[in-house]
């Protein structure tokens with residue numbers, strides 16, 4: 285079985301150089317990262333052959349050239365110890381993509397925030413919305429998850445990321461089928477469960493609504509929370525509801541002049557940063573712009589703190605359903621359409637927890653010199 289070593293140009297003129305390996309052994313029956321996972325990724329392109337043998341398997345590595353060959357299984361590959369070399373696996377949840385790092389032997393991330401920003405660069409790096417570290421558990425949990433955004437900042441939680449995290453752990457353990465893990469995060473205990481159909485259902489815990497804890501400086505208007513409150517952005521009065529899923533979210537269904545957004549008409553790149561850096565959000569914010577199709581079907585676009593426009597945001601979709609319920613716009617169980625695909629979200633009355641169900645898929649694995 286041959287393996288292609290992909291050698292990209294240096295990341296920058298700084299001290300980071302990269303070398304990535306794409307391994308066709310990932311299509312071997314003994315490898316947990318099976319060809320079918322990749323085929324799923326390309327269902328729309330109707331590819332039926334293993335991608336490494338397919339000339340179209342150039343996405344994401346287009347700046348790289350084949351330079352060498354070697355035999356290696358993915359798990360063995362991740363177990364390698366080479367100083368200055370980072371082994372990673374790239375995953376995505378509805379196009380929200382992450383460089384996953386096996387950091388189980390240390391509580392210190394193997395990558396600095398500055399290196400993470402360079403690795404996430406879509407032109408000069410691997411390309412991702414963030415770097416996620418699988419670390420030893422804390423206070424009795426099975427694992428700890430930490431994440432750096434693509435700008436190097438560290439958020440408390442990542443919904444799509446924790447689904448990828450669950451799949452990554454299962455792949456590392458070479459375990460298949462239904463299984464769940466307890467994961468310590470900056471947002472507290474999170475419990476992802478891989479279902480029989482491969483989807484990952486996550487107990488995302490309770491939303492935080494108290495304005496000062498979100499945090500936002502917008503004056504609370506419902507108990508201690510900010511619900512459908514006025515927020516001025518560059519002369520436009522928006523209606524916003526603020527929710528923390530461990531990380532801060534500002535959810536809007538429209539302006540005071542037009543309370544029913546058509547999200548495709550929005551200039552996200554222009555308005556998103558104005559919300560993210562608005563003075564009323566001392567920790568910056570993620571912002572979700574939402575359109576209501578029905579009481580159980582919503583559509584959102586997101587501008588993420590530290591990552592910009594992404595194809596999906598799991599914590600964002602949870603915040604959207606919480607906000608929609610608080611504003612009387614939806615039922616407790618909704619389908620939320622994101623640019624990368626749909627998530628099922630439920631805010632359960634009996635325990636106040638939010639549940640998110642959606643996919644997580646491996647893309648490729650490789651290594652990079654730090």
Ligand SMILES: N[C@@H](CCC[C@H](N)C(=O)O)C(=O)O
Pocket residue numbers: 380433438439440441442443444445531532570588589590591594596597598599600
């Ligand atoms: N995309 C993530 C959220 C990642 C963190 C976010 N950018 C923040 O800074 O809070 C998700 O799926 O939840």
